[in-house]
Amino acid sequence: MKKALLLLVASLIATAATAQLKPRPDAFPPQPESNAAKAVSMATTPAQMAGWDRYPTYSTYVAMMQQWAADFPTLCRLDTIGTSVNGRLILSMELTANPSDTSLPQFFYSSTIHGDEVTGYVLMLRLIDTLLRGYGTNPQYTSLMNTTLICINPLANPDGTYRYGNNSVQYSTRYNANNVDLNRNYPNPFAVAKAALQPENAAMIAYFDRHRFRLSANLHGGSEVLNYPWDSFTSLQRPHPEASWWQAVCQRFMDTLRTVSTTHFTDVNSQGYIAGGDWYVITGGRQDYFNYYYNCLELTMEVSSVKTLSSDQLPTYWNFLQRPLVNYIAEIHSLPGSDTVPDTTLAVRSAAATPVHIYPNPAVSTLHLTPTTAPVTVSDIRGRELLVLPQGTTAIDVSHLPAGLYILRSGDYTAKFLVRRQ
Numbered sequence: 001m002k003k004a005l006l007l008l009v010a011s012l013i014a015t016a017a018t019a020q021l022k023p024r025p026d027a028f029p030p031q032p033e034s035n036a037a038k039a040v041s042m043a044t045t046p047a048q049m050a051g052w053d054r055y056p057t058y059s060t061y062v063a064m065m066q067q068w069a070a071d072f073p074t075l076c077r078l079d080t081i082g083t084s085v086n087g088r089l090i091l092s093m094e095l096t097a098n099p100s101d102t103s104l105p106q107f108f109y110s111s112t113i114h115g116d117e118v119t120g121y122v123l124m125l126r127l128i129d130t131l132l133r134g135y136g137t138n139p140q141y142t143s144l145m146n147t148t149l150i151c152i153n154p155l156a157n158p159d160g161t162y163r164y165g166n167n168s169v170q171y172s173t174r175y176n177a178n179n180v181d182l183n184r185n186y187p188n189p190f191a192v193a194k195a196a197l198q199p200e201n202a203a204m205i206a207y208f209d210r211h212r213f214r215l216s217a218n219l220h221g222g223s224e225v226l227n228y229p230w231d232s233f234t235s236l237q238r239p240h241p242e243a244s245w246w247q248a249v250c251q252r253f254m255d256t257l258r259t260v261s262t263t264h265f266t267d268v269n270s271q272g273y274i275a276g277g278d279w280y281v282i283t284g285g286r287q288d289y290f291n292y293y294y295n296c297l298e299l300t301m302e303v304s305s306v307k308t309l310s311s312d313q314l315p316t317y318w319n320f321l322q323r324p325l326v327n328y329i330a331e332i333h334s335l336p337g338s339d340t341v342p343d344t345t346l347a348v349r350s351a352a353a354t355p356v357h358i359y360p361n362p363a364v365s366t367l368h369l370t371p372t373t374a375p376v377t378v379s380d381i382r383g384r385e386l387l388v389l390p391q392g393t394t395a396i397d398v399s400h401l402p403a404g405l406y407i408l409r410s411g412d413y414t415a416k417f418l419v420r421r422q
């Protein structure tokens with residue numbers, strides 16, 4: 001009886017809390033915004049970006065990235081993550097003053113996986129410019145670039161942003177050129193994937209394979225809130241193993257932001273952050289994928305209530321987000337627990353699971369594993385189950401598998417491994 005009463009009270013509280021929440025812009029069906037009446041000014045040359053109150057055309061964007069690489073060759077290099085369905089570039093600027101030091105912690109910012117959520121796109125461009133020009137004069141930027149590899153991908157979905165041509169973001173769209181929502185398209189750690197992995201996401205996964213990012217953030221728009229993992233569950237169903245660390249990081253971000261703005265980042269709740277699933281459960285998002293499979297602590301930042309800001313509002317958003325965005329990079333030097341060493345075994349974070357050690361990795365013919373206490377399954381990166389093996393399995397014949405990345409599950413434990421072909 002008492003338990004039933006408590007459950008009733010808990011459900012009433014949960015209902016009340018839910019009722020106050022703004023619907024997640026990522027919820028289905030997502031609500032498009034009409035940009036027809038907005039003042040969206042475009043910069044057709046890098047010089048026109050000087051006031052940071054315009055959106056770049058696609059060619060201006062590429063020219064800016066190339067110009068920084070040319071102007072600051074000792075502080076950055078331009079890398080190509082991949083190409084979109086329509087052949088546009090997915091670029092990453094890699095900033096550090098110590099490129100030869102391969103032991104540096106690696107940080108990653110990425111924006112605009114939803115092509116119409118473009119505020120973060122300009123914020124990331126301005127962040128690159130600010131870090132490069134501040135090196136040697138601003139002590140914080142100098143220290144960060146001496147001690148960290150900072151990789152910044154301003155535009156993850158260029159086909160969505162430039163949906164109707166390279167010269168305007170006015171009619172940008174959420175989806176890629178195949179009309180797929182890229183933030184529902186990542187293999188789900190907790191369920192079989194439904195759609196074919198899109199080229200933009202496959203390229204991003206390969207980019208993560210070439211790095212060992214430990215902290216990252218993915219910038220969206222449509223609300224103003226920090227959204228920490230998991231997205232696939234409520235915090236009661238399955239809390240993130242580092243939930244208390246996430247809450248402390250989000251609180252520090254908001255403390256810094258509040259020194260400049262007391263009104264922004266209040267449209268979901270007053271504290272400005274939330275566990276993703278407590279806001280709205282989604283699956284197939286990038287955040288859970290990289291947290292789960294890559295041991296990379298990725299945060300979702302919803303940075304503006306309006307997806308496509310009038311361009312004259314962009315400097316206002318930079319004004320209150322600049323310091324929190326830079327400070328978030330520095331959080332890589334305060335990662336939780338002792339688990340600050342990059343995970344070179346490709347094993348993944350999995351709460352309360354018995355580890356299964358797998359070797360060699362990459363494998364060519366046989367993958368060995370320590371005795372398992374549950375049946376073993378092997379899936380490809382699209383989530384298709386390829387092999388089912390009994391409990392106690394200690395060797396798997398992988399000689400017939402094509403080269404690529406595979407996911408091994410045994411009970412609650414998940415690991416990924418590579419098959420290599422000469």
Ligand SMILES: [Zn+2]
Nearest residue numbers: 114117220221
């Ligand atoms: Zn979004």
